[in-house]
Amino acid sequence: MGRPAEAEPVKLVVGMLSAYPGAFAEAENRLADPLGPVDLRSDLFAHEFTEYYRDEMGHPLLRYFVSFERLLRPEDLAGIKRFTNDLEDRLAADGEWPAARPVNLDPGYIAPAKLVLASTKDHAHRLYLGEGIYGELTLLYVRGGWRTLDWTYPDYRTPDYHAFFERVRERLLKQRRETARG
Numbered sequence: 144m145g146r147p148a149e150a151e152p153v154k155l156v157v158g159m160l161s162a163y164p165g166a167f168a169e170a171e172n173r174l175a176d177p178l179g180p181v182d183l184r185s186d187l188f189a190h191e192f193t194e195y196y197r198d199e200m201g202h203p204l205l206r207y208f209v210s211f212e213r214l215l216r217p218e219d220l221a222g223i224k225r226f227t228n229d230l231e232d233r234l235a236a237d238g239e240w241p242a243a244r245p246v247n248l249d250p251g252y253i254a255p256a257k258l259v260l261a262s263t264k265d266h267a268h269r270l271y272l273g274e275g276i277y278g279e280l281t282l283l284y285v286r287g288g289w290r291t292l293d294w295t296y297p298d299y300r301t302p303d304y305h306a307f308f309e310r311v312r313e314r315l316l317k318q319r320r321e322t323a324r325g
Contacts, residue, residue, distance in 0.1 A: 152214035152322075153252040154315040156308070157227065158260075159208070160190055160247040162201030163240045170246050171209055173230055178223070179213035183314060185307040192297040201242040206298060210311045214318060215252065217259070221276035223250045224261035251281065253311045258282040258289070258299075268294050284312065 157174060159167050164187065175181055185208035196204060215223075227248035234245055251260035260279045262269060269277035281299055283290045289305040298304060 150217045151254070151319070153217050153254045154311050154318075155211045155213075155215050155223065156251050156253055156258075156311055157209055157211075158206060158249040158251070160196065160200070160204055160206055160249070161240075161245060162204050162242060163245055164205065166234065166240055166246040167205075167207045169239070170230065170234060170248060173234075174209070174227075174248075175211075177226065178211050180211065181209045182212040183210040183307075183310055184208070186303070188298075188301075188303055190298060196244075196247065199242065199244045200247065201240075201245075206304075208304075208307055210253075210314065214315070217252060217254070218272070220250065220252055220259065220261050220278060221272040221274040224263070224276045225274055228263070253308060253315055255312065255316060256284050258284075258308055266294075268292075282308065 155178065159170055161167060171181060188206040190204040190206045227250050231244065231246060231248055235243060239245070249260060251258060258281045260281045261272070262277045262279055263275060265271070265277055266279075269279045272278045279294070280292065281295055282305075283292065289308060291300045
């Protein structure tokens with residue numbers, strides 16, 4: 144019989160989607176207060192995978208990722224998703240950008256073997272985390288590389304994203320080694 148054990152700490156990542164590059168900086172600043180300092184930033188990526196957000200967010204859309212220095216417990220993801228949803232609402236209410244939704248914030252975490260994203264939408268491949276939030280296994284790390292699943296979003300299949308997630312994963316492993324050494 145297996146024995147319950149605490150989960151190993153994971154690395155928080157937040158994907159941001161916006162037509163307004165200034166919204167990335169504002170969101171990053173507001174995320175850093177409760178979540179701690181950002182340690183890794185991606186390049187800006189053109190997001191040309193869907194027209195789904197066009198009316199609500201503007202065009203052309205860009206994607207940007209950040210990860211945070213402080214490691215977290217996987218069970219913290221539900222509360223973080225609720226926080227990022229509230230932050231999206233506050234950024235929209237500020238009226239600094241002309242779109243109804245100036246930025247979309249997608250938190251998730253990287254563990255050595257996976258990338259998990261948070262969602263408010265249930266589906267067959269999502270598990271309930273609590274607080275109205277579901278977790279989606281989006282990518283697997285197998286034999287030295289990221290592997291997609293049938294439901295992996297098209298943009299999360301790209302080598303550029305995988306390269307950033309590899310940097311985050313390497314940082315996570317380094318932090319875990321440093322913590323183990325004490």
